[in-house]
Amino acid sequence: MSCFLCNSSLGKKLVMSVTGCCLVLFLLFHMSMNLVAIISPEGYNMICEFLGANWYALAGTVGLAVLVVLHFVYALILTLNNYRARGTQRYAVTVNEPGVEWASKNMLVLGVIVVLGLLLHLINFWSKMQLVEIMGGEGSTVGGYFISAHDGATLVAYTFSQWYYVVLYIIWLGALWLHLTHGIWSMFQTVGWANDTWYPRLKCISNIFATIIVLGFMAVVLVYFVYNLCGGCSACAGSL
Amino acid sequence: MNFKLKIWRQKDAKSKGAFETYHVEGISPDTSFLEMMDILNNNLVHEGKEPVAFDHDCREGICGMCSMHINGHAHGPEQAVTTCQLYMRKFKDGATITIEPWRSAAFPVIKDLVVNRSAYDQILQAGGFISVRTNSVPDGNAIPIPKADADESMDAAACIGCGACAATCKNGSAMLFVAARVSSLAKLPQGRVEGARRAKAMVAKMDELGFGNCTNTGACQAECPKSISITHIARLNREFLSAKFKD
Ligand code: HEM
Ligand code: SF4
Ligand code: FES
Numbered sequence: 001m002s003c004f005l006c007n008s009s010l011g012k013k014l015v016m017s018v019t020g021c022c023l024v025l026f027l028l029f030h031m032s033m034n035l036v037a038i039i040s041p042e043g044y045n046m047i048c049e050f051l052g053a054n055w056y057a058l059a060g061t062v063g064l065a066v067l068v069v070l071h072f073v074y075a076l077i078l079t080l081n082n083y084r085a086r087g088t089q090r091y092a093v094t095v096n097e098p099g100v101e102w103a104s105k106n107m108l109v110l111g112v113i114v115v116l117g118l119l120l121h122l123i124n125f126w127s128k129m130q131l132v133e134i135m136g137g138e139g140s141t142v143g144g145y146f147i148s149a150h151d152g153a154t155l156v157a158y159t160f161s162q163w164y165y166v167v168l169y170i171i172w173l174g175a176l177w178l179h180l181t182h183g184i185w186s187m188f189q190t191v192g193w194a195n196d197t198w199y200p201r202l203k204c205i206s207n208i209f210a211t212i213i214v215l216g217f218m219a220v221v222l223v224y225f226v227y228n229l230c231g232g233c234s235a236c237a238g239s240l
Numbered sequence: 241m242n243f244k245l246k247i248w249r250q251k252d253a254k255s256k257g258a259f260e261t262y263h264v265e266g267i268s269p270d271t272s273f274l275e276m277m278d279i280l281n282n283n284l285v286h287e288g289k290e291p292v293a294f295d296h297d298c299r300e301g302i303c304g305m306c307s308m309h310i311n312g313h314a315h316g317p318e319q320a321v322t323t324c325q326l327y328m329r330k331f332k333d334g335a336t337i338t339i340e341p342w343r344s345a346a347f348p349v350i351k352d353l354v355v356n357r358s359a360y361d362q363i364l365q366a367g368g369f370i371s372v373r374t375n376s377v378p379d380g381n382a383i384p385i386p387k388a389d390a391d392e393s394m395d396a397a398a399c400i401g402c403g404a405c406a407a408t409c410k411n412g413s414a415m416l417f418v419a420a421r422v423s424s425l426a427k428l429p430q431g432r433v434e435g436a437r438r439a440k441a442m443v444a445k446m447d448e449l450g451f452g453n454c455t456n457t458g459a460c461q462a463e464c465p466k467s468i469s470i471t472h473i474a475r476l477n478r479e480f481l482s483a484k485f486k487d
Contacts, residue, residue, distance in 0.1 A: 009452075009454075010480045081452055085344065087343055088345075089349075093311055097408065097462035099461075100457050104457040185456075189474050194474045
């Protein structure tokens with residue numbers, strides 16, 4: 001059992017599919033949680049407190065790290081393998097075959113952008129929240145202000161008041177969107193739950209799902225950016 | 241019609257190849273691509289030059305020999321045909337046509353446009369068969385098979401083993417070929433019995449021979465001369481995974 005997951009092409013792909021699926025479900029959960037930050041910063045901070053350095057949140061963090069590392073390492077192994085299988089001599093003329101998504105041919109590149117974005121994201125938030133708690137701290141000084149490890153809302157507001165973080169997060173989310181438009185239907189194909197009748201449906205579901213996830217994340221970034229731009233006038237002062 | 245041809249020339253498996261440019265003139269639009277190559281070779285022989293080596297056999301789209309990568313497409317720009325069924329009317333008069341051999345680590349070039357495709361034969365030998373005699377037609381008909389299953393099996397059995405799938409795939413993956421062979425047998429009661437063993441053996445052979453891993457791009461089905469669908473790849477995945485989980 002354990003061997004076919006590391007030495008067979010289809011076994012390795014199964015690992016990609018299952019880890020990818022878990023990551024997609026996590027993203028859905030994370031995105032829903034973030035939306036609370038738009039509706040109620042207090043509510044959001046309650047969630048931040050709930051997911052601090054306690055056993056279940058730590059177990060979740062470790063689980064996620066394992067998933068990302070597995071998905072990433074397998075992606076590298078598979079892609080390197082594929083590069084070798086293509087041979088040293090390349091075609092002089094290549095075309096875009098009809099019906100082939102660009103994302104499907106560039107999953108590793110998109111994945112690397114996702115990982116880089118993830119690192120930035122961990123530095124921006126995780127290192128100032130859960131990590132601080134693990135180290136036994138109360139909070140950290142960000143941009144000259146002391147921000148408590150549970151005050152996620154202030155940290156979000158501060159981060160997205162800087163336009164370059166907004167741009168970086170939009171690039172990150174764009175890459176994630178492309179990765180998911182292919183990845184979601186592909187994970188069904190990999191485990192064999194797909195056929196000619198379902199391809200158009202699965203691709204449609206992938207596009208909708210990827211768009212919902214990415215728009216959800218993007219909404220928080222943009223709402224906080226715009227709110228900061230207009231200086232928090234009375235029109236929306238009550239809500240944020 | 242007149243054409244400028246850029247053709248990959250390579251003396252043997254060990255030498256380094258390069259493109260050479262040739263001109264052919266007065267070609268009728270109803271000439272097939274291989275006939276056009278014959279005319280070119282005839283000219284080359286008359287000029288005392290070495291003709292271009294290329295694979296071909298049936299010239300009616302059923303043997304799968306005529307491997308050529310033409311203007312970036314396996315078997316040329318027309319969909320669902322082999323090179324032998326491609327006609328020069330598909331090209332513009334005066335066009336430049338680039339002709340390359342299949343490029344895939346598992347299909348090494350032997351000479352000019354000829355590649356060694358025995359890797360596909362080895363995959364077939366690993367499991368693409370049934371071990372019992374099915375006897376003659378009346379015996380075969382003794383087992384009723386639902387029409388839908390028979391149709392799907394026949395769609396998969398249309399695969400001619402041409403190698404366009406692995407040659408097209410950016411991952412050099414042979415999955416469409418293996419899937420077609422596994423699927424055509426898995427859908428019939430005679431082939432069903434050895435389904436699990438077949439899927440495992442053929443996938444293991446495919447990996448061993450250095451073919452890549454499918455990332456579900458779908459480029460293979462777009463270039464397959466028999467329009468084999470990736471729905472068969474889904475079935476292969478299913479067959480393989482359920483076989484492994486039963487172990
Ligand atoms: C939160 C982040 C991510 C999610 C939700 C995700 C999701 C997915 C899904 C669902 C698949 C389809 C699996 C399949 O075809 O069976 C996939 C494939 C892939 N992912 Fe990710 N992924 C993420 C991050 C990454 C990262 C960081 C990389 C790193 C390089 C990466 C590289 C790849 C590659 C190369 C494939 C194609 C593998 C194949 O089809 O063989 N992904 N991803
Ligand atoms: S699946 Fe299609 S492209 Fe691949 S070998 Fe068979 S006929 Fe050729
Ligand atoms: S020569 Fe037989 S398929 Fe083209």
